[in-house]
Amino acid sequence: MRLRSAGARVRLATVAVLVSAVVAACGSSNNSDGGDASHPQDGGTLNIGLSADPGGVDAAVVNQVWRTSARALSDSLVFYNPDTKKLEPWLATKWTVDPNARVYHFWLRDDVTFHDGTKMTGEVVKENLESLNRPGIHSSAKTIVAGIQNITVPSPDQVVVEFAQPNAAFLTNLSRAYVGIVSAKTAALPVTERQKWLDGSGPFYLESYTPGQEIVLKKRPEYHWAPAYFGRTGPARLDSVVYKIIPEDSVRNGAVIGGKELQFIYWVNGKYVDQLKAAGLKISETLNPGTGTEVPVNTSAPFLKDVRVRQALQIGINRDEYVKLVSKGYDKPARGPLSPANPYFVDESQYLKYDPAKAKSLLDAAGWDRVGSDGIRINKQGQRLVLRAAQDDAGWQALQSQWRKIGVQVDLDPPLAAEANQKLLSGEYDLAYWYHSTPDPDLLRANYGKITGSNRSFLPDGTLVDKLLQQQNTVIDYNARKAIVAKASQELVQQAYTIPVVNDVDIWAYQPKLHDIKAVGLDQYLYNAWLAN
Numbered sequence: 001m002r003l004r005s006a007g008a009r010v011r012l013a014t015v016a017v018l019v020s021a022v023v024a025a026c027g028s029s030n031n032s033d034g035g036d037a038s039h040p041q042d043g044g045t046l047n048i049g050l051s052a053d054p055g056g057v058d059a060a061v062v063n064q065v066w067r068t069s070a071r072a073l074s075d076s077l078v079f080y081n082p083d084t085k086k087l088e089p090w091l092a093t094k095w096t097v098d099p100n101a102r103v104y105h106f107w108l109r110d111d112v113t114f115h116d117g118t119k120m121t122g123e124v125v126k127e128n129l130e131s132l133n134r135p136g137i138h139s140s141a142k143t144i145v146a147g148i149q150n151i152t153v154p155s156p157d158q159v160v161v162e163f164a165q166p167n168a169a170f171l172t173n174l175s176r177a178y179v180g181i182v183s184a185k186t187a188a189l190p191v192t193e194r195q196k197w198l199d200g201s202g203p204f205y206l207e208s209y210t211p212g213q214e215i216v217l218k219k220r221p222e223y224h225w226a227p228a229y230f231g232r233t234g235p236a237r238l239d240s241v242v243y244k245i246i247p248e249d250s251v252r253n254g255a256v257i258g259g260k261e262l263q264f265i266y267w268v269n270g271k272y273v274d275q276l277k278a279a280g281l282k283i284s285e286t287l288n289p290g291t292g293t294e295v296p297v298n299t300s301a302p303f304l305k306d307v308r309v310r311q312a313l314q315i316g317i318n319r320d321e322y323v324k325l326v327s328k329g330y331d332k333p334a335r336g337p338l339s340p341a342n343p344y345f346v347d348e349s350q351y352l353k354y355d356p357a358k359a360k361s362l363l364d365a366a367g368w369d370r371v372g373s374d375g376i377r378i379n380k381q382g383q384r385l386v387l388r389a390a391q392d393d394a395g396w397q398a399l400q401s402q403w404r405k406i407g408v409q410v411d412l413d414p415p416l417a418a419e420a421n422q423k424l425l426s427g428e429y430d431l432a433y434w435y436h437s438t439p440d441p442d443l444l445r446a447n448y449g450k451i452t453g454s455n456r457s458f459l460p461d462g463t464l465v466d467k468l469l470q471q472q473n474t475v476i477d478y479n480a481r482k483a484i485v486a487k488a489s490q491e492l493v494q495q496a497y498t499i500p501v502v503n504d505v506d507i508w509a510y511q512p513k514l515h516d517i518k519a520v521g522l523d524q525y526l527y528n529a530w531l532a533n
Helices: 006-011 063-067 069-073 122-131 140-145 170-174 184-188 249-258 270-278 307-315 319-327 356-365 394-404 417-424 442-448 464-472 478-494
Strands: 045-050 078-081 086-089 092-097 103-108 148-152 158-163 204-210 214-219 240-245 282-287 293-296 386-389 409-412 498-503 505-510
Touching (some): 069 204, 069 214, 069 240, 078 170, 103 122, 122 148, 122 158, 122 184, 140 170, 249 270, 249 505, 270 505, 307 356, 307 498, 386 394, 394 498, 442 464, 442 478, 464 478, 478 498
Parallel strands (some): 386 409
Antiparallel strands (some): 078 086, 103 158, 148 158, 204 214, 282 505, 293 498
16 A cells, blocks of 8 residues: 655545436436535545445556546546547547547646646656556557557657557547546656556545555645536546455445445346336446447367358357346447447447357257267267356356257366466367447447457458458548448458357446536546535
8 A cells, every 4th residue: 555645635636527417317427315406515425335446546557447446536638528429638638630540749738737746747747658568468458559660759748649559449449448638757667656656637636545445535725626517627527436355245335234334346147237227226237338248259269160150159049148147238239349339330240140940050060060969069070069168157057058959069278367367368168258348330340350460350461351350450531431330340240250149238326415427438437526415
């Protein structure tokens, strides 16, 4: 644990704005039993329950922390407006992009300071971006800055980023907390130290982080550079935010129902929603604007080189039944590799309809036309159709059960957490898992591209889908780019390189006295949040 000095506390402070779309049936978040919601109140401490320690406080080095404290601690150059689905100024007041999507020129605000009192300049932004492309950075931040050829600083309030190849997704990626701008001192810290501490430009500063216990944020009185989306300037309304790590669902739910220890919890399992509603809590749902839960298929695996086997797996999933079992119907059956909340979404549901009879016919045609006494299919060589998957949870158990009905055995054999990313990219699994939360189609290239990208489906050279995924990231015009993305989406699903399962919905529950929660993707913004007395 590291504590800020008393002198620094005088100089600094806290904020944030909660994210999420409030379910109409639950009423507006501006209605409360605890005060006049039309007159926001300043002060108070918001206590938020977490199911697990995020592993750090800086989203640049710890993937999941962008959902929580990281967005409160650091701001981004640009802001993604979830209503218009367009990018707007934030720390950058304006920018230009060359027609080839290679050169990005940013003009910066000249009044932004970090929690340590130092000023944001073009040189600091340059140091930030350079710091993300070094050993030890394993989050999505590293893929965002991959391919940068040169960064120059024409003046203290300008920075120019030049890529070796076109990168149409760069602006949207910059809006994420992965690339939140931090002080020069933080950018230079060893990666392990960045997990424990950061000085950002956000409306809150980090007072303390006690692994396994809590993260404490305090308000910055001098903060005045929030995006126009939030409708005001000045500091956050809350005095402090405390993230409390409470692993047990029942204990966490009980604490938010009581309302004293916790006022907000997120990532609520759908099976608890009725209980929380009955206790008088507000419920909100936010659809993941990136992909959703999907299954990258290892096309280099012996049994999965045949597209018919992959297609059988794809239509052997009863997605309606899946969401009822796993999320009590709160998640949405996937209709393509992108979420309907993504501005480039294309409906590919014609390829995803549950059809076990057709799935069995495809497996027969692929040579798996004998069924053993245990119900698992066998080919002419006497091999059983057994696949190895890299995760074991309620969702995968549901898939395992459904695929067994068409004669496919799936062994659930997850790697150790510390080895997961490396093993998923090694090709030793037949079926993997993935989801992404950035509202840009280039996440498909980042996940499945071969020439550039993670190639999570182990595509061979020369596929049409790889050509399309690379091409879409070279095009700035929205309509032209969407046409390319549509072809790539169709190819991904038609060839079953990946199997979309569900579109994830983040469910959040909170006390009625907590107000002004807005949905900004899945990032947790606390800037306008306030508590009624």
